[in-house]
Amino acid sequence: MTAPVEARRLTKRYGTLTAVDNLDLCVQPGEIYGFLGPNGAGKTTTLRMLLGLIRPTSGEVRLFGRAPGRLDGVGALIEGPAFYPYLTGRDNLRVMARHAGVAPARVAAVLDQVELTVRAGDRYATYSLGMKQRLGVAATLLKDPRLIVLDEPTNGLDPAGMADMRLLVRRLGAAGCTVLLSSHLMTEVQELCDRVGVIAAGRLVAESTVAELRGEPGLRLVAAPAGRCRGTGPKPARPARRPGHRRRSATHRAPRPALPS
Amino acid sequence: MHSPRRLSRSGDATRLADDIRAETTKLVRRPAIWALLAIAIGLSLTFTYLIPYAGYAGGTGGPRADRGLAALLPDQLVGNSIGGLPVFLGALMLILGVLAVGSEYASGTWKTVVTQDPARLRVYAAKLVTVCLAALAGVLAVFAVGAVASIAVALAESRTMTWPGAGDLLAGVGAGWLIAAMWTVLGALSGIALRGVALPVGLGLVWLLAVQNLLALIAAPLLGWVAQLQKALPGPHAGSLVAALGASGDTPGVEARVSGDRAALIVGGYLLVFAAAGDALLRRRDIL
Ligand SMILES: Nc1ncnc2c1ncn2[C@@H]1O[C@H](COP(=O)(O)OP(=O)(O)OP(=O)(O)O)[C@@H](O)[C@H]1O
Ligand SMILES: [Mg+2]
Numbered sequence: 001m002t003a004p005v006e007a008r009r010l011t012k013r014y015g016t017l018t019a020v021d022n023l024d025l026c027v028q029p030g031e032i033y034g035f036l037g038p039n040g041a042g043k044t045t046t047l048r049m050l051l052g053l054i055r056p057t058s059g060e061v062r063l064f065g066r067a068p069g070r071l072d073g074v075g076a077l078i079e080g081p082a083f084y085p086y087l088t089g090r091d092n093l094r095v096m097a098r099h100a101g102v103a104p105a106r107v108a109a110v111l112d113q114v115e116l117t118v119r120a121g122d123r124y125a126t127y128s129l130g131m132k133q134r135l136g137v138a139a140t141l142l143k144d145p146r147l148i149v150l151d152e153p154t155n156g157l158d159p160a161g162m163a164d165m166r167l168l169v170r171r172l173g174a175a176g177c178t179v180l181l182s183s184h185l186m187t188e189v190q191e192l193c194d195r196v197g198v199i200a201a202g203r204l205v206a207e208s209t210v211a212e213l214r215g216e217p218g219l220r221l222v223a224a225p226a227g228r229c230r231g232t233g234p235k236p237a238r239p240a241r242r243p244g245h246r247r248r249s250a251t252h253r254a255p256r257p258a259l260p261s
Numbered sequence: 262m263h264s265p266r267r268l269s270r271s272g273d274a275t276r277l278a279d280d281i282r283a284e285t286t287k288l289v290r291r292p293a294i295w296a297l298l299a300i301a302i303g304l305s306l307t308f309t310y311l312i313p314y315a316g317y318a319g320g321t322g323g324p325r326a327d328r329g330l331a332a333l334l335p336d337q338l339v340g341n342s343i344g345g346l347p348v349f350l351g352a353l354m355l356i357l358g359v360l361a362v363g364s365e366y367a368s369g370t371w372k373t374v375v376t377q378d379p380a381r382l383r384v385y386a387a388k389l390v391t392v393c394l395a396a397l398a399g400v401l402a403v404f405a406v407g408a409v410a411s412i413a414v415a416l417a418e419s420r421t422m423t424w425p426g427a428g429d430l431l432a433g434v435g436a437g438w439l440i441a442a443m444w445t446v447l448g449a450l451s452g453i454a455l456r457g458v459a460l461p462v463g464l465g466l467v468w469l470l471a472v473q474n475l476l477a478l479i480a481a482p483l484l485g486w487v488a489q490l491q492k493a494l495p496g497p498h499a500g501s502l503v504a505a506l507g508a509s510g511d512t513p514g515v516e517a518r519v520s521g522d523r524a525a526l527i528v529g530g531y532l533l534v535f536a537a538a539g540d541a542l543l544r545r546r547d548i549l
Contacts, residue, residue, distance in 0.1 A: 048372075048547075048548075051376055051379075052375075052379055053375065053376070053547065053548045054548065068379075069379050070379065071376060071378075071379045074376075075376070076376045078372055078376070079372075082368055082369035082370045082372060083368070083370060083373065084287060084368060085368065086290065086291055086292060087286075087287070091286065091290065094286065095283045095286050095287060096283075096373060096374070096377050097377075098279045098282050098283035099279065099280060099374050099378040100377040100378060101276050101279050139373060139377070140376075142377065143377070
């Protein structure tokens with residue numbers, strides 16, 4: 001099985017600013033991968049490039065081995081939900097289901113999954129932040145995806161909403177869906193993910209399994225732009241320590257992740 | 262979550278039809294679109310029938326009084342219905358195009374749409390098909406309301422009703438649709454180029470309602486090259502096309518400068534150029 005996400009030497013420059021710098025990323029089938037980094041690190045920019053929303057300055061992206069522009073089986077919520085304010089939540093999803101080429105009958109199911117059925121008949125403009133976020137997640141589920149990309153999915157949610165969201169992500173993972181999730185919260189990533197990549201100033205500075213993360217004082221640091229997709233099997237039952245492209249000791253350009261843990 | 266049950270249907274034509282249905286829902290459920298239609302009908306009724314008829318009935322003279330009653334009867338339906346398209350109905354059509362496309366930027370929904378269907382060209386084509394059909398509906402509505410108004414005038418003044426021939430009617434609706442579609446697609450293009458709604462609507466209106474007139478009335482008589490340049494613009498060609506089909510020269514923007522056929526060809530050419538330019542921009546640019 002080909003890797004759901006594979007990016008090589010991905011770079012995006014805006015004028016003199018390098019938002020993403022030679023980033024290598026590989027997410028294995030069935031994995032919940034956490035993409036961790038502070039504000040402005042380049043998480044959203046990377047995810048946008050993966051989905052073909054923005055064009056990389058250089059580098060390559062493959063989703064399930066396909067060039068960008070093919071997103072069947074891929075659901076994504078990038079930087080907050082966006083819908084038509086004058087339509088109801090349900091009609092917004094119907095419209096998106098049509099765009100996705102998915103039977104409108106699917107709408108009821110995804111509304112149920114995010115527990116928004118009761119308010120689905122209200123206009124999107126009247127939704128609270130958390131309800132908007134839930135609708136955004138519902139839209140990512142329309143295609144019954146094999147890969148879900150969630151950019152800070154717990155943004156704007158209250159503690160109960162966050163717990164719901166995490167439960168949903170776990171369920172997706174348990175059902176065999178690959179999840180790529182960005183966050184600035186170490187705790188969230190630790191709680192949810194199998195593997196974590198830390199991005200700072202556009203570079204992937206560390207990559208580790210959560211087990212490693214828990215057992216060690218610091219993250220393993222990426223020595224060089226590496227992270228090739230190697231193993232292509234499903235995720236191991238217990239995340240194993242993987243040899244190779246990571247170096248244990250800190251390097252000067254890979255400081256400690258400036259994140260709460 | 263992932264199951265072998267695949268819900269997506271295949272086939273490009275099916276997907277295009279799905280996108281068109283999505284776009285239709287967005288348009289039809291949007292109150293602003295209905296407000297535009299109501300304004301289009303209200304303006305044409307007021308300026309083509311109500312005010313001229315009030316002028317005629319009151320016998321007060323005024324710039325259009327010479328047209329008199331004859332201009333309000335059913336046989337003038339074609340010219341009366343499309344006469345507004347070079348300027349004020351055109352402005353409303355432009356707003357329609359901006360709303361349909363620019364709103365995707367304003368509400369940030371492009372990313373939601375293109376993660377569902379990443380074929381930007383297909384989504385854009387669906388948008389153009391939908392707004393052009395909406396433009397046709399607008400043109401037909403103006404014809405229908407005009408027909409009713411002219412019947413009312415004929416009955417009130419006890420005149421015999423002569424209707425335009427079917428061929429003239431068809432040509433009128435076709436030409437009206439062509440012009441309406443051109444402005445609508447220009448609106449779509451400006452929505453993409455300026456990534457929003459407010460600025461393209463503002464600039465579009467300034468162009469259609471002010472700059473076109475300034476060029477025609479002030480600059481063209483003074484400078485030969487402006488006169489030449491002006492002849493190449495879409496507005497004057499729309500004006501020539503409706504003039505060839507019987508629109509009154511009293512209406513702003515209506516003036517026979519070139520033949521109807523030539524004008525239709527050029528308006529059609531602008532339509533295609535605007536559509537292609539929008540596609541090129543949308544495809545090339547990042548979606549944020
Ligand atoms: N369209 C753009 N034009 C110019 N600079 C941009 C653009 N988009 C992103 N950037 C810059 O790229 C850098 C990375 O931004 P990005 O949105 O990817 O960060 P992020 O990791 O998602 O941050 P956050 O956690 O705040 O969402 C930032 O410095 C940002 O200002
Ligand atoms: Mg971000």
